[in-house]
Amino acid sequence: MSPPTSSSSSATTDESLSAATAAAAPCARHALLCVRDLHYRLPPAARGTADACDASGRLLWQVPLLDWTPAHSGGWVHLKGDNGSGKTTLLRVLAGMQSPTGGELQWAVPGTERVHYLHQQPYLFDTSVSGNLVLAARWQPQRRSAGQQRVQVEEMLDWSGLSDKARQPARSLSGGERARLALARAWLSRPPVLLLDEPAANLDQAAVEQLATRLEQMCREGCAVILSSHQDNALSDGCSARWTLTEGRLHTESLL
């Protein structure tokens, strides 16, 4: 594991801590997410300018120390950063879909499969709207009878407002409807943590507001949500914390 080159100035990070001290610090008692000396270096092939490189690749970002406990009052975390700042990589690392270059990451939920990541453009399977939900019901970690799965699918169709389009091919939906279907498909198994990569990208104002309504409901029901975007939008209004990736460092800020 390569040592971090600088310390973070995030709200939960003590800048005076050395990397070794940060890495050894115990996790806060009620933290849902505990991060120690997490960093990601781009592979050498993807290096940028020579002065930004070292033998093991350019440092994209690092998070020396972060303990995150979602707000009881709901609201989500808005992960903000410029294009190319590493938001997607950070979310994928947090979801366990990509390995960091080094460091430790621990969720206080059993199994990383309970941390659900949604792509910037969610992939909809080549089947009907209800078919996509049926697959999610069949694959969910908790075992459910066929009857219970049918009820879940019906509930999610209602929740997403797509009941009248249940038999329609999923890929024929509009952008906003696709986003709602992907969210409903993810929410069907009630994951405790949901990571959304640029969910508002390519959506009009009305679609973003519909998405925000559903995210608020999910947060009220206890789901911890982190969503990324490179700029403020309608989804930024509902956030309880803001994490900003700047120059490879994560800055956290509570908005409560």
Next chain:
Amino acid sequence: MSLWETTQEAMGLLLRMDAALWEIIGVSFRVSLLAMLAAVPPALLIAFVLVRCAFPGRWLLISLVNTLMAVPTVVVGLLLFILLSRAGPLGDWHLLFSQPAMIMGQILLALPILVVMLHAALASVDKRAWETALQLGASRPAALWRLVMEARFGVMAALVAAFGRIIAEVGCAMMVGGNIAGFTRNITTAIALETLKGEYAQGVALGMVLLVLALALNLLLGLLRGRGQLAVQA
């Protein structure tokens, strides 16, 4: 006998459900279907590994499989004959001139074309499909099955093409099957034999079966390609 008379006699043989003729057709279908059943699972796994996993020599392996598609069937038959002959390393199995030997030969012939076409089909599926299935809690076998379903038109095209290749091959079946009547005589080896004997009617009748099969498979392939393109556009 004129070509017209030969064709009329061949039609008669087919329509009268001539037992010997239909037994030959039965051997062909049984051997080729069993070979497909045995070849598809490993071909699917190899194709999946080639699509999903990065390892040293991956492109070499892809090139090798592509090359194997061009190996003449008679060469595959020769290699298998050497392996299965009494003096060969697999001689103790006593499989030479048997249907299992024909099945083994057809598996070897089907594998390269299946791997190449399944690889192309699975590679055409968006990488997010695999990640999404796993994110939703699918096991790896379930996620792989979902990938197959996402690429179903390409997968079906691979199955149809491989089946068409092995049921119509003659070199390997002749060498390791031995063309034994009622046992290892299939459509292609029977055509070769009957033609040499001057019994053109049965050869033409069997040829008609192969032609109808080839036409049906090509129509199916065209249909699947069309549906696949429509699905991509949607």
